[in-house]
Amino acid sequence: MESVSSPPLSRVAVCGGTHGNEWTGVYMVREMLRRGAERFGSASVTAVLSNPPAVDTCRRYVDMDLNRCFTSSLLSSTVTESSPYELRRAQELNAQLGPKGSPQAVDLLCDLHNTTSNMGLTLIFYSSDPLPLHILKYIQGKMTSVPVRAIQVDVSASDAYSLESVGKHGFSIEAGPQPNGVVRADIYNMVKEAWELTLEWIQLFNSGSTFEGGEVEVYRTVTLVDYPRDPTNDEITAAIHPQLQDQDFKLLREGDPMFLTFSGETLKHKGDELHPFFINECAYYEKKIAFHLGRKVKVTLLPLKVHKV
Known part of the structure; x- marks a missing residue:
């Protein structure tokens, strides 16, 4: 049977605090930084706190969303002391962990996130890279x-906008539900287990194990749904319907409730049967x-x- 191969993963990075309140x-x-530099078999692991000022103030970001600053065009743009902090920080991280698209980039980059949505443990990656x-x-x-x-995000390498795209291979982990500015032991341990299994996989891969083929299921975004809004002032006029709240990845069918207006009207889904996720994510209100x-x-x-090699 046909197979694919990839060079060993000798340099691995794990990042947290890209959003400072997750x-x-x-x-x-x-905890990794407290323990100091670590090796797992033939792989060295670098731990990075991505956005320290946002972490210190328990905010998602200081000036702009850091996890939208890693397109090739933004990474190559001219920055000054007056540039948004996250744009400057993105270029610092790119110099440390990349440069993006170069042979010097880390072999694998994993970025850890939380969501207020009920998404359990979800891996997000670009395109169809077989390794993640x-x-x-x-x-x-x-x-x-x-x-x-x-979740698979289909964009070109240069347009990939989030931190994990700096590595030769990369993925992010979204875990929730978890409120902003809170750490939950169950969510923490779930992510920790996933990261430890990633390291276990890397050791097996580097030692020469062959991983069998097969099939995996992924979700590909078809569309983004905004809240109903008042056309006169753009304020939202409804909340997620109670029957949809916390039902991430459950099939949404024609006629299923989506929103409950503040005046009491139920608004229902029309169109194709699709799967909702990032339902009522706190940080996405500003993104509509x-x-x-x-x-x-x-x-x-x-x-x-x-x-x-």
């Missing part, structure tokens, strides 16, 4: 106590997103093995 990643990275898909399959096979899902609607698809994986 505290699972913050405290995981702080195999990590996903491995984690799914080992973590049976919680559902492990994946009530939830994402995506399609669940199966992706075929070829066997994967290390390619010794």
Whole structure:
């Protein structure tokens, strides 16, 4: 059977606090930094607190969303002391962990996030890079106590906007529900287990194990849904309907309730049957997103093995 290969993963990075009020990643990275430099087999692991000023003030960001600052055009733009902090910080992180798209970039970058949505453990990655898909399959096979899902974002490498795109391979972990500025032991331990399984997978991969092919399910965003708004002042006029709240990844069918207006009217879904996620995510109010609607698809994986350099 045809297979694919990839060079060993010798330099690995894990980041937390890209959003300063998402505290699972913050405290995981702080614990790693407290322990000092670590090696896992042939791989060295670098832990990075991505946005220290935002962490210190328990805010998502200082000037702008850091996790939207890693497109190739923004990373190559001219910055000055008056530039937004996150734009300057993105270029610092790119110099430390990249440069993006270069042979010097870390081999694998994992960025840890929390969501206020009821998404459990969700991996997010770009395009169809087989390596993070195999990590996903491995984690799914080992973590049976919680559902492990994946969102695939189909954009070009240069347009990929989030921190994990700086690595040769990368993915982010979204874990929730967790309020901003709070650390929950159950969510923390869920993410910690997923990260430890990632390290376990890396050791197996680097030592020459071949990972069998197969299929994995991923969700691909089809559209973004905004809250109903008052056309005169743009204020929202409804909240997520109680029957939709916390139902991330559950199929939304024609006629299912979506919103409950503040005057008491139920607004129902019209159109294709799709899967909602990031339902009522706190940080997305400013982005005018009530939830994402995506399609669940199966992706075929070829066997994967290390390619010794």
